[in-house]
Amino acid sequence: MVDVKSQYLKIKEEVDRGIQEVLDTTAFINGPQVKKFQKEFETYLGVKHVIPCANGTDALQIAMMAVGLKPGDEVIVPAFTYVATAEVIALLGLVPVMVDVDADTFNVNIKGIQAAITSKTKAIVPVHLYGQAADMESIMKIAEEHQLWVIEDNAQAIGADYTFSDGRTAKTGTIGHIGCTSFYPSKNLGCYGDGGAIMTNDDELGTLLHKIANHGQVVRYYHDVVGCNSRLDSIQAVVLSAKLPHLDAYRDARVKVADFYDAAFKDVKALETPYRASYTTHVFHQYTLKVKDGSRDALKAYLDEQKIPNMIYYPVPLYKQEAFKASSNGLDYLENTETLCKEVISLPIHTEMSEEQLAYICEKVKAFFG
Numbered sequence: 001m002v003d004v005k006s007q008y009l010k011i012k013e014e015v016d017r018g019i020q021e022v023l024d025t026t027a028f029i030n031g032p033q034v035k036k037f038q039k040e041f042e043t044y045l046g047v048k049h050v051i052p053c054a055n056g057t058d059a060l061q062i063a064m065m066a067v068g069l070k071p072g073d074e075v076i077v078p079a080f081t082y083v084a085t086a087e088v089i090a091l092l093g094l095v096p097v098m099v100d101v102d103a104d105t106f107n108v109n110i111k112g113i114q115a116a117i118t119s120k121t122k123a124i125v126p127v128h129l130y131g132q133a134a135d136m137e138s139i140m141k142i143a144e145e146h147q148l149w150v151i152e153d154n155a156q157a158i159g160a161d162y163t164f165s166d167g168r169t170a171k172t173g174t175i176g177h178i179g180c181t182s183f184y185p186s187k188n189l190g191c192y193g194d195g196g197a198i199m200t201n202d203d204e205l206g207t208l209l210h211k212i213a214n215h216g217q218v219v220r221y222y223h224d225v226v227g228c229n230s231r232l233d234s235i236q237a238v239v240l241s242a243k244l245p246h247l248d249a250y251r252d253a254r255v256k257v258a259d260f261y262d263a264a265f266k267d268v269k270a271l272e273t274p275y276r277a278s279y280t281t282h283v284f285h286q287y288t289l290k291v292k293d294g295s296r297d298a299l300k301a302y303l304d305e306q307k308i309p310n311m312i313y314y315p316v317p318l319y320k321q322e323a324f325k326a327s328s329n330g331l332d333y334l335e336n337t338e339t340l341c342k343e344v345i346s347l348p349i350h351t352e353m354s355e356e357q358l359a360y361i362c363e364k365v366k367a368f369f370g
């Protein structure tokens, strides 16, 4: 699905030199490289505070801890997402309230959010799935009306630009009260291990998030709040600093792949190519087709046989996962979520794809549909 090796070879010199420096100075934790990347990322995103942490799941958990949610509080999440989003909610004793997504954008449905709000609702966690932003303008409006926190799960859409109806633009992950992202190796900005970050424009939240990620302390051994231990290590910061200047070019390369696929599949009746919303750029973390003729599983089996990488993100709605049955309050059917779990299939997309590889994949997919 990705080719991290070829991408590494293009920045090898800088990465190797930086990692060697960390080894030479043995500043493995909290080295100057972490602060350097933090500042660079703040500048890139146009956000006041970036708090580097250990992974994207931690980022979400620390964000929920910072807004002071109490056990029993309800948090609205899309039912069609990666498990991490709901997992941290359940871990903190909060109640994940799962709502349907839009069939075109794959992102959380606005009417679904409105219908799910109760007196216990405290936060909304929109996920910018596959690299395209949720309808943040509507979400922020609802949040303001009902005094809810908005925590963006931006693990799949780092670098995407959102345009508000008044023309103002902002990077995804900087629009809600807090944004979270992951630097898992296969993400659009990936390091060579685990990593993550939390973003906010709120000074008070910024201080608190830093504190929580560091055992609740500012002054060593004086713990003001219950925190956790979540650090980005210096070696990962080196990799991220080397990659960040290329992030927009990486995005462009992904969009080119998506354009190629779109053109190749436009006449295949059974396939629906990804919808591109007008209010956001799409950074194509995934290229996800909908198979409309019921042959998704057969297509998957055929591609597996042809040794063409492919994935189903995600085969099961959150509320049907064994782990979440208890917390999903009897919910057992959301129309679009159910349909998408049966229709979606993702094809390889990354920064290093050749036209030859793309043409081969397209030819095989088209051959399947005859």
Ligand SMILES: *Cc1c(COP(=O)(O)O)cnc(C)c1O
Pocket (backbone or CB within 6 Å): 055, 056, 057, 058, 081, 082, 084, 085, 127, 153, 155, 156, 181, 182, 183, 184, 194, 195, 196
């Ligand atoms: C990858 C991902 C996460 C979790 O990130 P990790 O770094 O693997 O913990 C959370 N949410 C979404 C939508 C993701 O894709």
